[in-house]
Structure formats: C-alpha cells, structure tokens
Amino acid sequence: MSGHGTPIPMSSHRSTGLSGTADVPGDKSISHRALILGALSVGETVITGLLEGQDVLDTAKAMQAMGADITRDEHGTWRVHGVGVGGFAEPGQVIDCGNSGTGVRLIMGAMATCPITATFTGDASLNKRPMARVTDPLALFGAQAVGRSGGRLPMTIVGADDPLPVRYTVPVPSAQVKSAVLLAGLNAPGQTVVIEQEATRDHTERMLAGFGAQITTEDTDEGRVIILTGQPELSPQTIVVPRDPSSAAFPVCAALITEGSDVLVPNIGLNPTRAGLFTTLREMGADLSYENQREEGGEPVADLRARFSPDMTGVEVPPERAASMIDEYPVLSVVAAFAKGDTVMRGVKELRVKESDRIEAMTTGLRANGVAVEDGPDWWIVTGRGMGNVRGGATCASHLDHRIAMSFLVMGLATQSPVHVDDGGPIATSFPVFEPLMADLGADIRRG
C-alpha cells in the first residue's frame, strides 16, 4: 500500500471505569514469518489467528507475487502453498511493502539467495528507513542492491546465482536484520552463522525449527550464536498465531491510567524477548497481574489483568531490556507522564529509525500536552506529573506511525482536556480493530 489515504483525525476524551475483555489480534512478527516460511515450504501451511493488518497483508501479496498460492476462507483461516526453498519466482511488478520494515527486510533476505531480481518500495515512512543494515550482510551472500542514496527504498535486489554461506555479527540489536540473514542462509549451501550481542525476538529461529530446518542457538562469550544449515526442505505447518503483546500494551496501559478500570487481556505471549514492557510497568507499581499462566505452542502465555494504578512511580529502564520492549517505549512514555518522578530510558537509539523518529514524535507531543521531557541521541527522560495532573489539549502528529497515534489516543483518556491526533489511519497497519476494541472497554475515542 504505497502512500496513504486521506488523513483520519481522531481524538480521545477523559474516560473512567474501562472494563471487560480485550481480545487483541494476532502477533505481527509471527504473522509475517508464518507467511514467508509457508511460502518457502513445499505443501500446504495452514495459519489461524493471522494478524490481518495492512503490514501483514502486504507481505501476503508479496509472497503471491513471488509464486506462492495464498487463500483465506470465510472463517479467517489462511492457506499457503509454498514454492520451496530457493523456488521464488521473479515478481512481475514492484513489491510494495507499504509501512512495514519487517515485511521488506525479511522478504529481501528471503529472496537474496534466489536467482531473481526484485524491486521494493514502500510508503513515505518506509522509504526513509535505513536498508543498508540488511543489504550489507546480503552482499556477503553475493546479492547486489541498488537503491536511493543512504541505502533507502525504492531499491532493487539482484539475488545471488551462486550464494555463499555467511558468518555475520549483527551490529545493531535488530531481529529484522538477524532474520534477513537467516532467511538468506536458507538457500545458501553449508552453515550460515549469525551472532547477536543483544538477544532480540527469536520468532524466526523458533519457527524455522518448527518447519524442520536444522538450527541451533547457543549463548557464548561472543554473544548469542545461531547456526543454520542451508538448503533444507521445509515441511508445511499448522500455525496458531498467538496474540500480540505489542498490541496488548495499549488496552493494558489505558486501564492503568484511567480511574476505576479493570481490564482483562487474555492469551498474551510472555516470551522474554517480548515482555519487557510488562516487567517495567510492574516495577513502576502497576496493578498488572499474570493470570492463568501456562505454555502454548512452546511459549509462555498468560491472561493480563490491568487495574487503575494511581500510585505508579518513575523507574530507570535497564538498557539491556530495550530489545524486549522496543515497540512499547512510546506507550511507556505516556504511562510515565502519569507516574510520580522521572522515568529514564537509555540505550534506545533504535527508536529513531522506526516508522518515525519515535523519541522526537513523542517528545514533541508530550511537551505540547504539558509534560516535561528531555532527550539525547540514545536516551530519553519523562518527568511524571502524577495521576490526574496531565493537561492534554494539544494536537499530536502521528508521522505515519501507528504506535505514535495509539499512544497519544491512550494518553487522552486520562488528561484534563482531550488529546487530538492528526491521523489515525496508520493504526490499521498493526491493530485494525483498535477503535471498536477500545470502545467496547468504554474508552471515548472519536473520529474527528
């Protein structure tokens, strides 16, 4: 979905007593990977609970353009008939990944060791984001990339005819880079080794093993060492996509800051590579409990119960936790505004290269709504005003960034005056049912 439709101005208004159950949609990271690995296996992969947000729909279209047969039935079950490792067809059109960094980076990796050429583009946000972090390691496999200056989309990748396996230490904490290298390694002979100094979400490794690839992970002095044996035949799988902790963050945080609230968000994955926000909120004194803790599909899962928490205090978030909550800092900065004292976030420079510069976008909007914030290249401090003391009243720019839009809409539920967002359209990329879900809980979020 290149470009973006007419802006959808939205506003949120002081709400109390949010209650009920929030059934958030499927995990975005796992949904992308299910479609891509389904497309690389031989036979039929069946996926239920797939996130039907625009980012994931764009990945499905890309996989179809590269030869996979993908259908969805009226119950929302997706079926993917794959082409096999190395079997991608050359797409006849430009691949448009819309707003999705995960989509474009993983697909570039997956096609880079196939003998095809593909051109990628995205919306105004994606076309600003850095791609050299992916094309640098893909060049080691023998793929060539030509894009706009600064390694930006639109970009053409010429896949390697005769790929070499690679040993690569990921220079930034990024699951997208790690995954692009592993997916490229699938069609390289021999062993591809990826080393990450900071552990990032491990859905690619887990799912590759599930599809039958030979893959090992070991924590060593060098970091986390992942070894993948190339050119496996991947066997199709039945995948039940768990619900997205990054989406759960919004109803959870809304309940914590609105008086009288008590909300249940069931079936949320608490994989340690994703659960950093919930740990942090509990350290701040949030009334957030894990109910019915269990294992599902090899992942720790719980029902989250969040209640109004008037006495939260600011904390220092350890930098080594950043990767496990990287997409949740915007909404954490909102909760921090209602806590007492400073919330200090360090080691967060990756936030500057997401759909927007998230530190800049949140800092500007928080200040406009009466909250004191300071920031530097890789740090960020929000000075909380305490519950009930945040003014609100400003219009915030969402910068084509779903998480910025949802974070400010959550904030306006507890400010003295309503908070406006210039464009809620991007919310559909990751959380298409955000508006009805929040309305069902009793949140007063409006269009206009």
Ligand SMILES: O=C(O)C1=C[C@@H](OP(=O)(O)O)[C@@H](O)[C@H](O)C1
């Ligand atoms: O691999 C993934 O599915 C993702 C990895 C993270 O990005 P980085 O790898 O750039 O940190 C995250 O921000 C994104 O929403 C999803």
Ligand SMILES: C=C(OP(=O)(O)O)C(=O)O
């Ligand atoms: C950063 C995000 O996504 P992506 O990188 O896939 O665009 C996100 O969903 O917050």
